[in-house]
Amino acid sequence: MSKAYDPKAIEKPIFDAWQKGDFFAQNPTAAELADLHEANGSDADDPVLNPYVITIPPPNVTGSLHMGHALNNTIQDVLIRKNRMVGRPTRWVVGTDHAGIATQNKVEQKLAKEGLTRFDIGREAFIDKCWEWRAEHGSQIINQLKAMGCSCDYDREWFTMDPSYQRAVREVFVDWFNQGLVYRGTRTINWCPRCTTALSDIEVEHEDRPGKLYHIRYPVVPEGSNAADVALTEDTQYIVIATTRPETMLGDVAVAVHPSDSRYGELVGRSVLLPLMNRFIPVIADEYVDPDFGTGALKITPAHDANDFEVGERHNLPQINIFDKEAVVTEEGGVYAGLSREAAREKVVADLQKDGYLVEIEEHPHNVGVCYRCSTAIEPWLSEQWFVDMKPLAKPAIEVVRDGQVSFHPKRWENVYFHWMENIRDWCISRQLWWGHRIPVFYCDSCDWVAALKEDVTTCPKCAAPVRQDEDVLDTWFSSQIWPFAVLDWPSSSPAGNLGDSACNASNEGAICIPQSSRTDAELQVNYPTNALSTAPDILFLWVARMVMSGLYFMKDNPSKDAVEKRVPFHDVIIHPTVFNKEGRRMSKSLGTGVDPLDLMEHYGADGMRFGLMLQVTGVQDMKFDEDKLLSSRNFANKIWNAARFVLMNLDEDFAAVEGSPQSKALADRWILSRLEGLCERVTAGIDNFEFGEVSRDLYGFFWSEFCDWYIELAKSRLNGTNKEEREEAQQTLVYVLDNALRLLHPVMPYVTEEIWQKLPISRSASESSLIVAQWPKAGLRTYRDLEVERRIEMLKAVITALRSTRARYGLSPKTGLSVSVKVGNSADKLLLKDSSEQIVALSKADSFEVGATVVKPAQSASVVAAGLEIYVHLEGIVDIEAEKARLSKERDKVAKDLAKFEKKLSNEGFLAKAAPEIIEKDRSKARDLREALAKLEGQLAEQNSA
């Protein structure tokens, strides 16, 4: 073994070996499990009968690994690896998302370099280009997951545009269409004029941007006058409205005031002149208007504001759409036609000013909706779109979380979920893109036939005329919402599914067609519901909530999922913290504030990055990423490496590990085994409870501070000794503890642990050929936990530390020998110290060590009171008596102060009456120890003074 751990040298070969060993595949397979379940039932304690399944949040096919992925996938891999070792058949389904807008943008950018737009090459050719793009770039992020060591089932990689996935999406749409849950409507929706597509409400992000509030006066039309006659005079009455978007006035159809607003009461029902457009529009009264904002009068533009749209509906107002799909003013905008919305604003304002309609402009920062893909300001735009009626779907999805069928970790996210679900609004699912799942609705223009179909048709079944398919595609999130069951072969595996397998042939040539014959209905039966879903908080609504809704809906007809707890897509939702940089700013490629996980792995190794990230996963919602943690983690990997190197170097030629666990009588051995036992319990429970930070810290502390700093050091004297039996005991314990520590560390640090474990001289069964599939240590089955042993080692440590600090205090080089006398108060302690004198001498570099009940403090000595002992270090001619006196008296004061605190507490009647007995006992014992220590210190001070 090399002197330092070199991740680069081992990561790739290890990963290849895992793949070659087929360890990432579910074992037994879903089909075999289905048989086993039939034979044995599925609820037995046997881990083999309890599969553990995670479906990866599919990264965008355009994506490359960022810190969120690194964090999220480490979490999932930890869960998968731990459960695989427990013996459960694990399956981590992997794949990518076709990412409609993102991919389309990429391909359009590529075309643009050739001077082309998608319209130049046409829909079909464009989609071909998208597939090409995917073939070229789509595996990047998967390869990055491999570099991280993620143990996904790579043999069955999914893509949300796979032919079988397309069939699943179509099944969903057709079902909801036929149930009336999907419907078409004309509404003012969120429109991105750059992507030229509709977006759902939650795809719009809000940014505070500087803006202006324009106050404009609309002349009130005198009763009985004609449009053309309205002249602005000094007597003209006005209504002043306030708007942040003056250009939209071109599409105004009314001015609204609050019904009870006395300022305008008499004007309701009258008309005002819409300046610039010279149109009469009514003054209406509507509760929506806030009389306290601005002037209390609101212009109504139904085609360009979602709220105005609703007001317009209530009052039967016309809807004037003044923008085209790129937000350029149309003919409806009169002389402004052809201007962009920005240019139109400038000209409108200038004209208003010129004509005297502009009252004032005030600064008014406000919230602007922007496209979550390209940050272009959203244009509320009247158009015909497809929607999903969400309320009926949301209701059961709320209940399963209330009932605990689905739990969130941390739990507080459940409230966020409830709040959104209870106020859910219909979901706009149509997108005016080409790359995506095309809406399977067919129209006959000859008759009125319209239908959503699972199979394409070319002629109308009613009148035989040619039909046309809807031009739009579905929101990418519409397809990702079915991920947990679509990747388990639904609907083809479901009794309810009856789709043919023609999709493979019908699909585009670029599509990767996975042979359906390798799949059976076992997947859905055995692996659904999945166990955990780990994800970032920002897609709680976009994705997580919708998976719960669609899962509950589409599993309802599946006979093997009769109970509601079998219909949920997963039982545990882990919402991991958002990764921010050290300054607390969002990591962003474009802002240059991001950190690239690949660089991190380069510097710290995959294990270093993984462990460093896990250390930082606590209950917080924002994680300020700390690269120092990765440095410590890399060093930790190196520490593990070198500890292993030490163990291997110190084994006798004929060493053979004992079967099972070592039965050493040596105190240090019993101590480390006891500590290991406790660690095992905590790590097992910690991973099961998703406490990754705590688990990692615990592993670190055990391995470094206990195993390396103390146990190995304590074992050295035996290892170097001539007593074969003692040497053997120490070696057995070292190997055993290292073996089990590696098992416990493996989920977080898979590479270094696997590499070392392969080198351990332990006997392995055929099923334990690699650490990745080795048995997880079982806590509680052994009897190692021994608190008395732990207490004794603490005493030993106290003695050694006391000697070391004395040495440091007097600047004594390790080469200077020390003569040490220890005064003990009881025979048990005496025995312990005598037995351990070899270790004490070794670890403190003392060269003579005397222990007894009647030891007298030598005149020229430094003394320490610790662990109930008085430790004297002979320092003839070196010790500075005055300094020792000062130190002892400082120490005495400190102990006295501590003691006073405890005595006060113990004399408090309330405490004695109400505190738990074990607490009182603990405090009494502490007070006793402090009292003894104080007495000793005072005795020494008295001696010092008399000397």
Add this chain to the structure above:
RNA sequence: GGGCGAUUGGCGCAGCGGGAGCGCAGGGCCCUUACAAGGCCAAGGUCACUGGUUCAAAUCCAGUAUCGCCCACCA
């Protein structure tokens, strides 16, 4: 406008009802035959503030301040 977090040693963070911990940085001593990506020793905090609950509060409750996220139709 609502909701949710955070505030602990120089920095980054744990702990979340019983005597304040970790990593990094800084200090001293050590190239001790596993590891200098290391070892040993020491130093450093009235746990944001104000009240309250409790025998006992960093930890629970209320409020205040600062920072940050999310949701929301105030033009």
